[in-house]
Amino acid sequence: MRFFAHRLLLLTLALAVCMGAEAKKKKQEPMYLFGYGVALLDSTTYLSAVVRLDSATIDPKTKILNSIVRYSNQLRTYLEALYESHVTCTVFYDKSKAKLEKKYLKMRRRVNDDKSLKLKEIPADEFKFVWVPNEVEVKGEVVGEIAKDHSKKKKKKAPALVSESKEKQKSSKKGKRGTR
Secondary structure, three states, X not given: OHHHHHHHHHHXXXXXXXXXXXXXXXXXXXXXXXXXXXXXXXXXXXXXXXXEEXXXXXXXXXXXXXXXXXXXXXXXXXXXXXXXXXXXXXXXXXXXXXXXXHHHHHXXXXXXXXXXXXXXXXXXXXXXXXXXXXXXXXXXXXXXXXXXXXXXXXXXXXXXXXXXXXXXXXXXXXXHHOOO
């Protein structure tokens, strides 16, 4: 009985620790972002202005901005709608505006020094990043939508032509009998 009580106590303690760690909310804090896009077909480079995003979260394990892919997709969608298609985009971010502006100027200088690239700067009044909720928060909703769209019905095989199936049977019989 004592052994069972110890195990029960350890199990409840482990569950309490796990629940406490899971319940920890990620701190939303202001971040600064700018986007960088490259059209590889005509060597055009796009730079968006540095913009403040009020409620962003950083993954504590990887130290990467949550939903960063969605932010780069926002820039790509904007560029493809206004300028051209097939643009590869990325997003740079930092908590400090000064550090990010330094990186922005470095990227701008690098593009201007390369004479084969054309630079188009996108002002802040034309394009701003919109806050995207964390992928973990949205994950359940997205999976639910996918499950509704793709039902688990089995696909039927297309019926084989009668002439083809008869020919297959004849050829298999010939192989079994053999010739002398």
